[in-house]
Amino acid sequence: MPTVVHHDCTRLVPLFGGLSQAAKDEIDALTQERHLTKGEQIARPGDGERLVVVAHGLLKTYQLTTGGNEQLLNITKPGGYIGEQALLGAPNPNAYTEALAASTVCFIDRSDFTQLLLSHPELSVALLTATAKKIQQAEQQTGYLADESVPDRIHAYLDDLRTESGCPTVTIPFAWKELANYLGTTPETMSRQLKAMVQAGEIERQGKTITFVD
Template structure:
């Protein structure tokens, strides 16, 4: 694979966006590339000594409860990365990653990544910002799951999407099965609650595309 094609991984990742072209090319030269099939386990507690950057596709990031049940944490889109925590500490990670589609990955080993931080210290600041964003997302999810009514959880999630995109037409960034896991319910219950919101004239839905028709009344489900 040519450096030009490899270069795309470094360009996609926000933590590298302050670097110049030559620096991005150097990063690409120490990056390993891999194409994985849908359903492949991309990372786990036993595969934690590398930084995984998603160039193409989707990856679900989850952890396992004591019962063995999956708890979805987030969906990785192109440009997202995971594994930075394990590159700074020997503490075992508890997260898993599974490809939801055929995907293209770029990976950096612990040694390569630590040398990268020494060469480009500004990356460390970007990593801290990203870590803070992930903590904020986890706090939002925890607050969401603690809401007693499933209808309120769905309404809160949709309103949050609207605020992030600043649009009344939003796209749920994951399959409904994953969304159900994310908000702590079942796919069947989620479908019923979405239908109820439709029947109340609060939303219109076509697959994962949602039009929020009445945000003020939707807030009443909090």
């Protein structure tokens, strides 16, 4: 029998965590691994349909506005994935995905992944659960952008980050420029607002690490 190459994706990604070792071996046999440099694209309009899973690094997915500017859609951290919309027949024809840092990803073509879903119903349940969480995050971003006040958007994002972490010290998971884009503002406005929060005694800041002062 050929030797199965084990990929980090099947070992580290929660989506596959509940599967048996035999099922993980089956996924490994269908998986291709790729190492990305910062700024390298992994998905663009017109690409083939596939699931892309992040083992290490960070990916950003965005679309271009009519003015040619990037509109950030989401950030994918280790353990996350993109491409499920295309696999389920609803691709975003305008989306691009690129590495925010040196990253390791794995990808599985649609036909292979469809067979995995049919042969492993527990994977289907895991995919639905994880996708529901992604939809919740997208709705959360929409909620941020619904606030007319940029300070309110920043406060809401930081409060949610604190709630998610469960502690008063949080670290912004990506660059300030990306966060500003995500919240629909500019890095300069972001910097001014954070400085105002420090001066008001609401937070302490060291680089991208923020501590809330109660």
